[in-house]
Amino acid sequence: xxxxxxxxIIDKHNCEPSYLIQVLLDIQAENSWLPGxxxxxxxxxxxxxxxxxxxxxxxxxxxxxVPKGRHQIHVCMGTACHVRGASRVLDTxxxxxxxxxxxxxxxxxxxxxxxxxxxxxxxxxxxEIDGKTHGKMAPALTADVLINYD
Amino acid sequence: xxxxxxxxxxxxxxxxxxxxLLDAARSAGISIPTxxxxxxxxxxxxxxLCIVEIETRGGTRIVVSCVYPAEKNLIVRTRxxxxxxxxxxxxxLQMAHAPDSFILQDLAKEYGADRNRFEKEASFCIHCGLCVxxxxxxxxxxxxxxxxxxxxxxxSFIPEIASKECWKCKxxxxxxxxxxxxxxxxxxxxxAFPQAST
Numbered sequence: 001x002x003x004x005x006x007x008x009i010i011d012k013h014n015c016e017p018s019y020l021i022q023v024l025l026d027i028q029a030e031n032s033w034l035p036g037x038x039x040x041x042x043x044x045x046x047x048x049x050x051x052x053x054x055x056x057x058x059x060x061x062x063x064x065x066v067p068k069g070r071h072q073i074h075v076c077m078g079t080a081c082h083v084r085g086a087s088r089v090l091d092t093x094x095x096x097x098x099x100x101x102x103x104x105x106x107x108x109x110x111x112x113x114x115x116x117x118x119x120x121x122x123x124x125x126x127x128e129i130d131g132k133t134h135g136k137m138a139p140a141l142t143a144d145v146l147i148n149y150d
Numbered sequence: 151x152x153x154x155x156x157x158x159x160x161x162x163x164x165x166x167x168x169x170x171l172l173d174a175a176r177s178a179g180i181s182i183p184t185x186x187x188x189x190x191x192x193x194x195x196x197x198x199l200c201i202v203e204i205e206t207r208g209g210t211r212i213v214v215s216c217v218y219p220a221e222k223n224l225i226v227r228t229r230x231x232x233x234x235x236x237x238x239x240x241x242x243l244q245m246a247h248a249p250d251s252f253i254l255q256d257l258a259k260e261y262g263a264d265r266n267r268f269e270k271e272a273s274f275c276i277h278c279g280l281c282v283x284x285x286x287x288x289x290x291x292x293x294x295x296x297x298x299x300x301x302x303x304x305x306s307f308i309p310e311i312a313s314k315e316c317w318k319c320k321x322x323x324x325x326x327x328x329x330x331x332x333x334x335x336x337x338x339x340x341x342a343f344p345q346a347s348t
Contacts, residue, residue, distance in 0.1 A: 051293070051294065055297060
């Protein structure tokens with residue numbers, strides 16, 4: 001991520017230190033993760049100590065300090081999805097992508113996370129990819145869904 | 151600043167408006183145990199060991215004396231069965247993290263806390279924030295901060311700042327209520343493996 005894009009986001013928030021979280025969220029949305037150089041630039045421009053930025057960036061789950069893939073897979077492990085076989089769906093997703101929850105594959109294609117409820121339990125088991133909800137998933141169907149992403 | 155009168159452990163205490171119960175008690179020679187308090191730093195209220203019982207509207211309430219402002223005609227008790235019980239529990243929980251801390255062991259003796267009550271998870275940090283706050287508020291270097299949250303929360307040095315500032319300062323080491331070497335360990339780790347610590 002280049003300096004101009006970071007500066008544009010910071011300027012949008014008038015360089016206010018109190019907008020730190022919002023600035024980080026905007027960078028996270030554009031870049032999908034927060035590299036060290038970006039955090040240093042934010043610290044320098046907003047005049048916020050690095051310890052504070054690190055504290056916030058590690059506190060909230062919305063921020064990632066490691067690269068994320070182009071597609072975010074969220075497998076719901078909530079109660080309703082769990083009883084309908086979410087763990088088997090997760091197993092197949094892990095097998096197909098070759099990554100565990102919390103990891104990203106080497107060519108930055110997929111990032112896998114488990115979540116605890118997506119709020120549409122009637123559709124369970126639910127897998128959400130890039131914000132699109134795939135309901136009534138089954139181990140046999142996951143390959144057909146994942147093949148649409150590259 | 152106006153003076154206010156309150157009663158701590160049956161003793162009449164005059165205090166300046168706006169100071170905390172802890173400062174009021176200490177100025178009257180009444181001791182309250184603390185772990186996260188430091189006179190040079192802003193009140194933080196992390197360790198909860200300084201809880202006291204206050205009487206309000208006919209009932210009693212437990213408040214944290216290091217952050218609770220002294221009020222007019224307040225009746226405060228710094229020791230009671232209930233307070234001792236809570237302090238004992240706090241100490242036992244903290245000793246799961248720092249079983250060999252001398253300060254905790256002394257307090258445990260006083261309050262009858264059992265250091266083996268909870269399964270030990272010796273992280274040597276009780277999250278008092280003394281090192282973090284001292285670095286930020288007194289030294290204004292911000293070389294050490296907290297990272298992560300909940301059970302994974304820990305202190306972490308910023309390697310770039312630490313390599314320049316920390317060796318000639320080291321003032322945060324003796325502040326630690328659990329083990330002065332804990333900050334030293336995390337500091338050396340940050341300098342030796344700068345990539346891993348961020």
